[in-house]
Amino acid sequence: xxxxxxFSLAVLFVAALCFxxxxxxxxxxxxxxxxPAKPNAIKNAIYECGLESKGDAWVQFRSxxxxxxxxxxxxxxxxxxxxxxxxxxxxxxLAACLxxxxxxxxxxxxxxxxxxxxxxxxx
Amino acid sequence: xAVDEGLKIELGKQGVLVTSLQxxxxxxxxxxxxxxxxxxxxxxxxxxxxxxxxxxxARFGAEVxxxxxxxxxxxxxxxxxxxxxxxxxxxxxxxxAEPKYVIAMGACAIxxxxxxxxxxxxxxxxxxxxxxxxxxxxxxxxxxxxxxxxTLQKKIDGQHLTGEGRPRHLDAEAQGEFPVxxxxxxxxxxxxxxxxxxxxxxIR
Numbered sequence: 001x002x003x004x005x006x007f008s009l010a011v012l013f014v015a016a017l018c019f020x021x022x023x024x025x026x027x028x029x030x031x032x033x034x035x036p037a038k039p040n041a042i043k044n045a046i047y048e049c050g051l052e053s054k055g056d057a058w059v060q061f062r063s064x065x066x067x068x069x070x071x072x073x074x075x076x077x078x079x080x081x082x083x084x085x086x087x088x089x090x091x092x093x094l095a096a097c098l099x100x101x102x103x104x105x106x107x108x109x110x111x112x113x114x115x116x117x118x119x120x121x122x123x
Numbered sequence: 124x125a126v127d128e129g130l131k132i133e134l135g136k137q138g139v140l141v142t143s144l145q146x147x148x149x150x151x152x153x154x155x156x157x158x159x160x161x162x163x164x165x166x167x168x169x170x171x172x173x174x175x176x177x178x179x180x181a182r183f184g185a186e187v188x189x190x191x192x193x194x195x196x197x198x199x200x201x202x203x204x205x206x207x208x209x210x211x212x213x214x215x216x217x218x219x220a221e222p223k224y225v226i227a228m229g230a231c232a233i234x235x236x237x238x239x240x241x242x243x244x245x246x247x248x249x250x251x252x253x254x255x256x257x258x259x260x261x262x263x264x265x266x267x268x269x270x271x272x273x274t275l276q277k278k279i280d281g282q283h284l285t286g287e288g289r290p291r292h293l294d295a296e297a298q299g300e301f302p303v304x305x306x307x308x309x310x311x312x313x314x315x316x317x318x319x320x321x322x323x324x325x326i327r
């Protein structure tokens with residue numbers, strides 16, 4: 001058996017197991033002999049910030065938050081594009097200006113559509 | 124079977140370490156007291172200063188402030204405990220794993236301090252939870268907190284593993300739950316935990 005090429009590996013594996021399990025076993029033994037467990041309802045509470053938890057964690061959020069977030073994201077990205085456009089504005093040709101105008105107008109159209117749909121009204 | 128102190132020192136000089144399970148246990152515990160990351164008022168600023176480089180609480184193995192009561196060994200009541208906050212403090216103390224210790228830091232935590240005559244300040248947290256070390260001061264200097272810490276370490280060092288005087292966490296019979304007070308009509312109810320402290324009767 002000792003001549004097997006995997007013998008040293010097996011020895012190391014057992015040593016690694018003992019390295020992990022011995023402290024756990026000692027801790028368990030210590031708890032059994034000396035330190036009795038005294039659980040109670042307050043100690044076993046799930047929430048640990050000092051307050052008692054209320055209700056269920058599975059709650060629904062309003063979809064209005066999602067719409068606001070997506071409109072904000074679009075105009076945030078627009079601002080990222082507008083900044084280099086504004087910096088390079090004096091050196092730009094007609095084609096570049098038209099392309100930017102189309103981009104901005106598309107977003108304005110989106111905003112107008114959202115407005116018409118009543119998304120911006122918080123209800 | 125205790126080994127004589129002089130003999131222990133003599134053996135130590137020869138390179139032989141003699142110890143007992145109790146000493147080893149207490150040595151490990153007193154050098155790894157993890158406080159709870161929990162500040163109540165201005166004393167908390169001094170507590171933070173104590174952990175920083177100048178006063179360096181890490182020298183005592185206590186720099187690991189834990190944000191969860193499950194992982195903490197010690198609670199430093201650092202500041203004014205209002206009657207609104209007291210139930211939360213007691214609940215957090217209950218949620219800490221044994222063995223657990225409490226340092227009441229500052230005049231407010233030990234007695235209500237300058238707000239003692241007020242209507243909304245608890246007149247000492249030791250009404251609800253057992254306090255191991257009280258530090259006076261308003262606020263106490265970081266050195267005072269270090270002194271309280273060393274006092275606590277000495278206390279832990281003197282605790283016995285077995286026998287009558289053994290600490291609460293080693294005693295299966297000892298009380299493990301400290302009731303959380305609730306907001307009553309005029310005051311917290313009950314006004315104190317009788318197992319910890321009884322309100323003295325004022326004779327007029």
